Amino acid sequence: MGVEMEEKNLEAALGDSVILTTIDAIIGWGRKYSFFTYPFITACCGMEFMSVAGPRYDIDRFGAALPRFSPRQADILLVVGTISHKQAPILIKVYNQMAEPKWVFAYGACVCSGGMYDNYSTVQGIDTILPVDIYVPGCPPRPEIVFDGLIKLQELVANERSSKWPRGAAAYTPRVKR
Amino acid sequence: MADIANKIKRMFPDAVVSADTVLGEQHVVVNKAGILEFMRRLRDDESLLFNFMMDLTAVDYLGKKPADARFEVVYNLYSLRHNHRIRVKVPVSLADPTIDSVTQVWKAADWFEREVWDLYGIVFNGHPNLKRILLYEEFVGHPLRKDYPLKKRQPLVGPEN
Numbered sequence: 183m184g185v186e187m188e189e190k191n192l193e194a195a196l197g198d199s200v201i202l203t204t205i206d207a208i209i210g211w212g213r214k215y216s217f218f219t220y221p222f223i224t225a226c227c228g229m230e231f232m233s234v235a236g237p238r239y240d241i242d243r244f245g246a247a248l249p250r251f252s253p254r255q256a257d258i259l260l261v262v263g264t265i266s267h268k269q270a271p272i273l274i275k276v277y278n279q280m281a282e283p284k285w286v287f288a289y290g291a292c293v294c295s296g297g298m299y300d301n302y303s304t305v306q307g308i309d310t311i312l313p314v315d316i317y318v319p320g321c322p323p324r325p326e327i328v329f330d331g332l333i334k335l336q337e338l339v340a341n342e343r344s345s346k347w348p349r350g351a352a353a354y355t356p357r358v359k360r
Numbered sequence: 361m362a363d364i365a366n367k368i369k370r371m372f373p374d375a376v377v378s379a380d381t382v383l384g385e386q387h388v389v390v391n392k393a394g395i396l397e398f399m400r401r402l403r404d405d406e407s408l409l410f411n412f413m414m415d416l417t418a419v420d421y422l423g424k425k426p427a428d429a430r431f432e433v434v435y436n437l438y439s440l441r442h443n444h445r446i447r448v449k450v451p452v453s454l455a456d457p458t459i460d461s462v463t464q465v466w467k468a469a470d471w472f473e474r475e476v477w478d479l480y481g482i483v484f485n486g487h488p489n490l491k492r493i494l495l496y497e498e499f500v501g502h503p504l505r506k507d508y509p510l511k512k513r514q515p516l517v518g519p520e521n
Contacts, residue, residue, distance in 0.1 A: 267515045268496045274517060296521075302503040302512060303495070306521040354517050 210340040213257075213283070215245035217332075220256035222276060225263030227290040230322035239325035244332050253279040258335075259312075264292035265305045274352050277312055283347040285315040285335060289328065294319050311354050364446050368408070372398060387447035395450055396460040396486075402437060402446070403465055410437035410446065413462070416472035418452075418480045422506035428453040431482060435462070452482055461487040479504035 193202055221231060235241050235249070250256040253276045265273055277286070288308055291297035294317045296306035308314060315338060318331035365379035365386035375398045377389040390398060402410045415436040422430060429451035438445050452459055461484035462469045473484040474493040481502035484490055492499065499514055513520040 268494075270515065270517050302508070302514070305515065305518070310515075310521050311518040 206342070206344050207340075209344050210342055214336040214340045217244075217246035217258050217336075218248055218250045218256050219246055219258045219260045219287075220251070220253045220276065220280065221249050221260045221262055222273060223260075223262040224265065224269065225290075225292065227262045227292070227322040230325065230328075231260070231262050231289065234325045234328050239329070241329070241332070244329060244336070246332060253277070254281060256280055257284050259284065259286045260289055261286065261293045261308055261312075262289040264297065264299055265308055266303050267305055268303075270305050270311055273308065274311055274354060277352050282349060283342075285339065286312050287331065287335065288314045288317045290323055291319050291321045297321060311352075313349075313353050362444060364408075364444050368402070368446065371405070372401070385447060386445070387449055389449045389451070392450050392452060392459055396462060396464065399435070399448075399462045399465045402448075407442075409439045409441045412438040412440050413466035413468050413472075414438050414445075416462075416469055416476065418476045418482055418504075420480060420504065420506045425451075427455065430454045431457060431480060433459055433476065433482060457481060458483040458485055460485050461490075463487055478502070481505060 193200075196202075221228075223231060233239055235247070241247055246258070253259070257280065259277055259280060261273065277284070286308070288294045292299060292304070293308050296304050298321075300306070305311065309317075316331050316335045318328055320327055323331075363381075363386070365381060365388050368388050369376040369379040372390075375390050375394055377391060379386070379388045381387075402408050413435065415434075417434050419432045419434060420430065421432065431452040431454070433450045433452055435448040435450075436445070437448065450459060457480075459482060461473055463473065463484075464486070470488070471493055473487050474490060476482050477484060477487075477490055478492040478494050479502055491497070495503070496516060498516060501508055501512075515521070
């Protein structure tokens with residue numbers, strides 16, 4: 183109680199010239215409106231992503247407008263469209279090239295679960311190979327639900343502890359079996 | 361529409377097994393032996409001139425046809441000069457799943473034959489670069505064969521799911 187009183191007294195003494203907060207809160211606040219995405223687009227969800235990124239739905243309203251076409255400059259991996267087993271090592275390589283902190287956005291039914299492609303060629307959800315932070319199902323998802331997912335991801339990022347990062351390598355290291 | 365299928369059957373009585381028109385589309389069934397020379401003559405004969413190989417694929421008739429005619433390699437040909445089409449079907453057996461490559465006749469056949477090899481396991485003799493085109497080299501088997509296990513998974517990374 184003593185410490186709390188001291189903080190209150192301190193804030194009162196400093197007046198409007200200083201705002202006290204925690205490091206985690208201010209880092210999270212800074213990160214959540216400054217997403218730079220790496221769109222890894224493989225299929226028809228990409229068409230819907232164009233609508234999300236375009237002027238009518240306008241992802242810029244949420245501070246995530248600029249796609250970086252190098253993973254080294256991005257902090258969200260937007261996986262948009264079906265991921266085949268042949269592509270899986272490439273996706274992991276892209277993820278590993280991203281600087282931390284980084285988050286993975288599973289965009290569409292195929293990325294979340296394999297979607298309707300329950301067959302020999304398709305990864306049954308990229309959470310089997312990467313740590314996914316947000317799932318947005320839909321075939322393809324409407325822009326509204328993409329923004330809903332983005333805002334939920336912003337909440338997640340804002341409430342993270344900064345000690346969470348750096349996290350290290352991907353869940354699976356690319357390795358060819360047999 | 362001219363009866364191209366029966367014309368081809370009259371021109372090549374030894375090669376052609378049967379000629380038919382189904383739903384307005386003509387096809388001929390042809391023996392595997394001598395397929396390369398047959399195709400070359402379809403391309404070069406003045407009255408046929410099938411200079412455009414539009415598609416090359418295969419069908420697995422597991423359980424519908426006997427093992428000595430289990431597969432069928434299908435060629436869809438078109439003549440730009442005469443504006444006519446023909447579908448050529450060639451039965452291939454399970455015991456000897458090989459056929460001569462037609463890449464010498466139409467270069468476009470290259471990737472189609474690789475696709476058929478990849479997914480059906482039919483070997484094209486004389487193909488310049490017969491390796492998998494859609495799947496990865498580590499993949500075992502040919503998944504569009506009807507006896508490929510429906511739930512068999514061969515991921516490069518991650519768990520089998």
